[in-house]
Amino acid sequence: MSLLRQALNDQSFVCIMEFVPKPTAQRFAALESIMARAQLCGWPLAVSIADRVGSALDMSPLDACRSFDTPVPTLLHFSGKDRERQDLLAQLPRMDAAGLDQLLLLTGDRLPGHTPGQRPVRYLESVAALQIVRQARPDWLLGAALNPFKYREEEGGAQYFKAEKKLAAGVDFFILQLGFDFQKYREAMHWMQRQPTPRPMLACIMGLTDGRAGMLEHVAGVTVSPAMRALLAAEAAVSKPHARQRATERLALQIIGLRLLGYAGINLSGVHELEQFLELEQALEDWLPRINSLEQWRSAWDAAWQMPGVAPVTFHPPGYHWQQGQRQVQASFTEKARYHLLSAMHHQLFSRETLLSQAFGWSVRRALWSTPAAARVLHGVERSLTRPLVGCDTCGQCRLEDTLYICPETCPKGLANGPCGGTQLNRCEFGDRECIHSRKYRTAVSVGQTHVLSEKLIPCVEVSGRQQSSWPRWFAEPTPVQPAARAKRPQPEIADL
Structure with a gap:
């Protein structure tokens, strides 16, 4: 050992x-x-x-x-x-x-x-x-x-x-x-x-x-x-x-x-x-x-952490001192409306339950789309529709349903399961935008979907599927991902600070 x-x-x-x-x-x-x-x-x-x-x-x-x-x-x-x-x-x-x-x-x-x-x-x-x-x-x-x-x-x-x-x-x-x-x-x-x-x-x-x-x-x-x-x-x-x-x-x-x-x-x-x-x-x-x-x-x-003539030390950034367990933020009207609109569109087109989604699924699974030329056409159609709408980069494995319709490809690192550790006061590590996972958190809290952020394990995108349409794969039989079962270990009791 x-x-x-x-x-x-x-x-x-x-x-x-x-x-x-x-x-x-x-x-x-x-x-x-x-x-x-x-x-x-x-x-x-x-x-x-x-x-x-x-x-x-x-x-x-x-x-x-x-x-x-x-x-x-x-x-x-x-x-x-x-x-x-x-x-x-x-x-x-x-x-x-x-x-x-x-x-x-x-x-x-x-x-x-x-x-x-x-x-x-x-x-x-x-x-x-x-x-x-x-x-x-x-x-x-x-x-x-x-x-x-x-x-x-x-x-x-x-x-x-x-x-x-x-x-x-x-x-x-x-x-x-x-x-x-x-x-x-x-x-x-x-x-x-x-x-x-x-x-x-x-x-x-x-x-x-x-x-x-x-x-x-x-x-x-x-x-x-x-x-x-x-x-x-x-x-x-x-x-x-x-x-x-x-x-x-x-x-x-x-x-x-x-x-x-x-x-x-x-x-x-x-x-x-x-x-x-x-x-x-x-x-x-x-x-x-x-x-x-x-x-x-x-x-x-x-x-x-004290020294004569020096002001008392605080460890948090000035004006920001959130503590774990506090829940106060709410998504904006636009963020909530966007979620509900895209959720409704997704249900109609991709739920496999509505007549429209069943017809759409049947159409994109035709053998025609497996030919190289037709596959390129289908990819182009999907990209032209979804990129302006959600920033899609046609990864070939759409995860929008599991990310509250905020595309992981709009994260510079392409992260789907949550943020990296590099954010600073909601800003992306790259400094040019708000972290998409902060927006996703606000939306999840406001629409009652926080379980998605903690329970849904999203697999990585395979290289072979990139720059292809995700629609035929979406309507194929899904393969469920099971979390690994691990044994519980005893832990020492924690004293209060």
């Missing part, structure tokens, strides 16, 4: 060192010197190897794993950036050959150079990726991401609905995206505890200095508030060693707080040298004997 699987089964706190592979011997040697210690304050150490952080040309996690002089407990990432089903399936036998059986499945952030409206870039969505691997390798340990650091209802609510789909798709554990707001950590843990089959959760963390905060402004989905930046800048103005010491102290306290909240472990990012690791371990050893409760921890955490 792998170290990570054993730790999760035993409910033992675990530290995973995140490693972004670079083809330099020095970088690998530095990580191996950390992993040689085997533990952080008695907690077992594993490695997670990131995938396509920079570009599709980055060193692959599997190749990086093979490059270590000494084998280490490894969790591979798989990013869906510019990938299709066959890319994921091709990796599985290679992992079998290497004796690896655990994956963190991510949609991935924006691929460098991807500009909407130019060459379409496909992103294999994490929900679909979970289904694919769970079916192909039922016994593997599979993880997925959750970003609870959202401060508007639409983007936050949609995140949790998508997380429910990941549970249904067979995820074994979650790793939270990078964040610092403990109110959101608590919300995420309480959400998980309400699920029928709770799963362990780990948190991605990083020591935060002013320099790193500036870098994180360009990382999609990470929130560093202006109040946080003011404190970090004040620390940097004292001295670089002072700022580093304060960042290490907060990182140690963050780990202690997460452990007290019931998190299964941490995914530690930004620690690249043994010296940094030892400084963190020393800070933990200083603090652990002094903190025995969440009350004691909270006092120390609050003090670590």
Whole structure:
């Protein structure tokens, strides 16, 4: 049994060192010197190897794993950036050959150079990726991401609905995206505890200095508030060693707080040298004997974010402080009218129940349309009608009924099951539009269809079907998709913050 699987089964706190592979011997040697210690304050150490952080040309996690002089407990990432089903399936036998059986499945952030409206870039969505691997390798340990650091209802609510789909798709554990707001950590843990089959959760963390905060402004989905930046800048103005010491102290306290909240472990990012690791371990050893409760921890955490002459720190963006469970937004009249109109049109043409839909289905399933010339005509007709109406890109596998008639192809990543983690106050990671899943959330809440956002697992679009009419396939016999059944694991009780 792998170290990570054993730790999760035993409910033992675990530290995973995140490693972004670079083809330099020095970088690998530095990580191996950390992993040689085997533990952080008695907690077992594993490695997670990131995938396509920079570009599709980055060193692959599997190749990086093979490059270590000494084998280490490894969790591979798989990013869906510019990938299709066959890319994921091709990796599985290679992992079998290497004796690896655990994956963190991510949609991935924006691929460098991807500009909407130019060459379409496909992103294999994490929900679909979970289904694919769970079916192909039922016994593997599979993880997925959750970003609870959202401060508007639409983007936050949609995140949790998508997380429910990941549970249904067979995820074994979650790793939270990078964040610092403990109110959101608590919300995420309480959400998980309400699920029928709770799963362990780990948190991605990083020591935060002013320099790193500036870098994180360009990382999609990470929130560093202006109040946080003011404190970090004040620390940097004292001295670089002072700022580093304060960042290490907060990182140690963050780990202690997460452990007290019931998190299964941490995914530690930004620690690249043994010296940094030892400084963190020393800070933990200083603090652990002094903190025995969440009350004691909270006092120390609050003090670590204070400095004379600096305003009190808040972790949410100014003016935005949505909390999980609040439901106040409503779709506009136009959004609701659009849904009802398209729903009625869909029923008449595609329900297979009305005379019109039966006649339409009969007509598009004639053998005539299977000839190349006629298929091109039918494709052109569908595209000319649906593109102005819903932004259709004729993916060949229409999913509008399951996406409240908001076409997934209008998302730059083509995501159908819910948002990525990169939204910021309802804005798409690409910055040029509102996230379509925020609009979908508002519509679902207003028309009583929220179950669609959490229960319907939408498979990925196959390459072979793109740029073809979806009508003949729609009227073929549907193949139901069943979520993977997973065993329930006991979880520790969660104390209130």
